[in-house]
Amino acid sequence: xxxxxxxxxxxxxxxxxxxxxxxxxxxxxxxxxxxxxxxxxxxxxxxxxxxxxxxxxxxxxxxxxxxxxxxxxxxxxxxxxxxxxxxxxxxxxxxxxxxxxxxxxxxxxxxxxxxxxxxxxxxxxxxxxxxxxxxxxxxxxxxxxxxxxxxxxxxxxxxxxxxxxxxxxxxxxxxxxxxxxxxxxxxxxxxxxxxxxxxxxxxxxxxxxxxxxxxxxxxxxxxxxxxxxxxxxxxxxxxxxxxxxxxxxxxxxxxxxxxxxxxxxxxxxxxxxxxxxxxxxxxxxxxxxxxxxxxxxxxxxxxxxxxxxxxxxxxxxxxxxxxxxxxxxxxxxxxxxxxxxxxxxxxxxxx
Amino acid sequence: xxxxxxxxxxxxxxxxxxxxxxxxxxxxxxxxxxxxxxxxxxxxxxxxxxxxxxxxxxxxxxxxxxxxxxxxxxxxxxxxxxxxxxxxxxxxxxxxxxxxxxxxxxxxxxxxxxxxxxxxxxxxxxxxxxxxxxxxxxxxxxxxxxxxxxxxxxxxxxxxxxxxxxxxxxxxxxxxxxxxxxxxxxxxxxxxxxxxxxxxxxxxxxxxxxxxxxxxxxxxxxxxxxxxxxxxxxxxxxxxxxxxxxxxxxxx
Ligand SMILES: Cc1ncc(C[n+]2csc(CCOP(=O)(O)OP(=O)(O)O)c2C)c(N)n1
Ligand code: SF4
Ligand SMILES: [Mg+2]
Numbered sequence: 001x002x003x004x005x006x007x008x009x010x011x012x013x014x015x016x017x018x019x020x021x022x023x024x025x026x027x028x029x030x031x032x033x034x035x036x037x038x039x040x041x042x043x044x045x046x047x048x049x050x051x052x053x054x055x056x057x058x059x060x061x062x063x064x065x066x067x068x069x070x071x072x073x074x075x076x077x078x079x080x081x082x083x084x085x086x087x088x089x090x091x092x093x094x095x096x097x098x099x100x101x102x103x104x105x106x107x108x109x110x111x112x113x114x115x116x117x118x119x120x121x122x123x124x125x126x127x128x129x130x131x132x133x134x135x136x137x138x139x140x141x142x143x144x145x146x147x148x149x150x151x152x153x154x155x156x157x158x159x160x161x162x163x164x165x166x167x168x169x170x171x172x173x174x175x176x177x178x179x180x181x182x183x184x185x186x187x188x189x190x191x192x193x194x195x196x197x198x199x200x201x202x203x204x205x206x207x208x209x210x211x212x213x214x215x216x217x218x219x220x221x222x223x224x225x226x227x228x229x230x231x232x233x234x235x236x237x238x239x240x241x242x243x244x245x246x247x248x249x250x251x252x253x254x255x256x257x258x259x260x261x262x263x264x265x266x267x268x269x270x271x272x273x274x275x276x277x278x279x280x281x282x283x284x285x286x287x288x289x290x291x292x293x294x295x296x297x298x299x300x301x302x303x304x305x306x307x308x309x310x311x312x313x314x315x316x317x318x319x320x321x322x323x324x325x326x327x328x329x330x331x332x333x334x335x336x337x338x339x340x341x342x343x344x345x346x347x348x349x350x351x
Numbered sequence: 352x353x354x355x356x357x358x359x360x361x362x363x364x365x366x367x368x369x370x371x372x373x374x375x376x377x378x379x380x381x382x383x384x385x386x387x388x389x390x391x392x393x394x395x396x397x398x399x400x401x402x403x404x405x406x407x408x409x410x411x412x413x414x415x416x417x418x419x420x421x422x423x424x425x426x427x428x429x430x431x432x433x434x435x436x437x438x439x440x441x442x443x444x445x446x447x448x449x450x451x452x453x454x455x456x457x458x459x460x461x462x463x464x465x466x467x468x469x470x471x472x473x474x475x476x477x478x479x480x481x482x483x484x485x486x487x488x489x490x491x492x493x494x495x496x497x498x499x500x501x502x503x504x505x506x507x508x509x510x511x512x513x514x515x516x517x518x519x520x521x522x523x524x525x526x527x528x529x530x531x532x533x534x535x536x537x538x539x540x541x542x543x544x545x546x547x548x549x550x551x552x553x554x555x556x557x558x559x560x561x562x563x564x565x566x567x568x569x570x571x572x573x574x575x576x577x578x579x580x581x582x583x584x585x586x587x588x589x590x591x592x593x594x595x596x597x598x599x600x601x602x603x
Contacts, residue, residue, distance in 0.1 A: 023440065024436065024439055024440050026436065050439040050440070052435065052439065052469075054432070054465075055461050055462070055464075055465035056461055058429065058432075058461075058462070059429070059432040059435075059461065059462050059465065060432075062425065062426065062429035062432035062433050062436065062462065063432050063433065063435050063436035063439070064436060065423070065425065065426075065429075065432075065433050065436060066423065066425075066432070066433035066434060066435060066436025066437040066438075066440065067436035067437065067439065067440035068436075069423045069433075069436075069437065070403070070436070070437045070440040070441045070444070071440070071441075072440040072441070074436070074440070088426055088429075089426065089429070092425070092426050096424075198403045198421035198422065198423055198437065198444075199421070199441060199444070200400055200401040200402070200403070200420075200421060200441075200443075200444055201399070201400055201419060201420055201421050202400040202401065203400075206415075206418065206419055206420055206421050206422060207421045207422075208415045208421070208422050208423075208424070209422070209423040209424065210406075210415065210422075210423070210424035211424070212412065212424050
């Protein structure tokens with residue numbers, strides 16, 4: 001393992017991307033992910049890699065398309081309004097089966113919203129923010145070290161499945177400083193060659209990157225291939241954390257930063273003798289429906305807590321169905337619910 | 352005479368760098384000539400095995416089928432940004448975009464200008480046919496004043512729709528571009544000159560000189576509702592008055 005560093009979430013994501021062998025990074029400035037951009041601006045050129053401050057988020061994601069198609073590890077990052085602009089490119093990347101990493105340090109919305117932390121882009125990230133039948137792998141880190149681990153993982157999964165992977169974090173995580181231990185850097189030259197990439201048609205037939213099939217039967221086949229890939233990913237890549245769930249009567253379902261806060265809530269509740277556990281999805285797509293379904297059979301309540309008006313709540317209700325009560329507690333506008341306010345909410349559901 | 356004949360035969364020979372796939376263009380459309388020119392230039396420079404072409408959205412959307420080079424088909428207007436990504440990822444590749452006037456000079460305005468301004472070492476082939484060919488003949492940013500299109504049925508009224516945009520002149524005001532030129536194809540002489548310009552543009556990239564843009568005044572007989580011959584005359588006599596031919600920048 002590499003050295004121990006004290007870094008912000010934004011910097012850890014940037015540093016992890018570099019260590020994962022990211023060769024090209026393209027982005028447009030936006031708060032609250034400035035430190036990510038700045039870390040890349042400073043360090044990528046030093047390593048002889050590409051940093052471009054693009055003219056817009058649309059351009060940045062299109063540059064990612066080009067670099068991904070040329071077969072290198074590549075990343076862009078932004079925050080909510082910028083991610084909306086990237087949706088065109090994300091749909092094309094998904095359609096063309098190009099591996100890349102997209103970071104969304106989510107802020108309050110809709111519209112210009114504000115720069116405070118939020119989880120209000122969950123629908124956009126997990127249900128397909130752009131046009132067409134596609135999915136991204138969506139990873140939701142809850143701590144700074146986990147942000148580093150999931151960023152490294154994102155590059156691996158992207159290459160393994162030829163799929164864009166999104167890191168869905170929020171401004172709180174982006175700004176938070178924690179000690180982290182990052183793995184040693186991967187040498188990009190040591191990564192397996194991508195025989196489908198546009199590296200020059202020397203001694204082989206031309207490689208074509210596209211998301212375009214005029215013939216409906218061919219486009220259907222492209223979609224069937226995508227769906228089959230999504231099934232494989234769903235079978236193999238679901239990740240989640242359970243905390244103190246074994247004897248729980250109530251489970252809190254929460255992801256990302258709120259997932260972490262709810263861990264404290266669980267400890268506070270247990271100190272008062274309330275049997276509460278935490279279910280924290282790590283892959284937001286594919287969503288851990290089955291594990292949550294199993295858990296819902298042993299509890300009477302699954303309380304969803306989010307920094308949104310209730311977006312992941314829909315997935316929780318899909319998983320739980322009528323097996324347990326599914327109340328919701330959330331805040332919007334960039335307000336972070338306090339552990340005390342969540343605990344009070346938990347107490348309402350004690351039977 | 353025989354020398355002339357030889358030249359003419361050469362122009363229309365199928366270049367080695369092109370596949371056998373049939374063009375999807377209408378008869379008399381200049382898109383086909385431009386594709387052949389690019390094929391010939393790739394032959395002459397011997398670069399097809401390290402070239403990546405960018406197919407836009409427009410009548411040339413299928414252009415990835417015609418080159419023996421690798422290709423990327425990209426979102427409408429984003430070709431210059433995608434070209435940037437490819438070239439930065441693999442500078443040893445020769446990267447060119449092929450874009451219509453809607454693609455390059457309307458929806459892709461920001462991407463087109465900023466790639467030029469960064470001096471990306473790429474080649475842009477900009478096909479100005481003053482119309483949206485693929486979608487059925489709507490107004491393009493380059494449509495002439497009073498020109499009838501499906502969205503300017505009474506002719507382009509500059510008070511409503513502005514004037515034809517001289518995009519290459521705008522690019523020519525930037526400090527970075529190595530080569531910016533406007534060419535046409537309405538007779539053999541101009542086809543030869545366009546070929547020379549396209550070759551120079553690729554040559555500059557091979558030599559690492561930076562960004563080059565070859566705008567080519569092109570025809571759309573189908574949507575102009577003219578015969579191919581009338582279309583050529585229209586370019587020679589009318590279009591070149593609004594879009595003058597010649598080099599705008601040459602920093603080679
Ligand atoms: C985002 C988006 N908007 C609109 C379209 C529809 N569209 C396809 S081609 C085109 C215009 C093409 O015109 P031009 O670039 O001049 O190319 P030409 O067909 O004339 O060669 C449009 C508007 C699209 N494919 N994508
Ligand atoms: S519609 Fe116009 S531009 Fe398109 S192929 Fe036909 S003639 Fe050429
Ligand atoms: Mg056009």
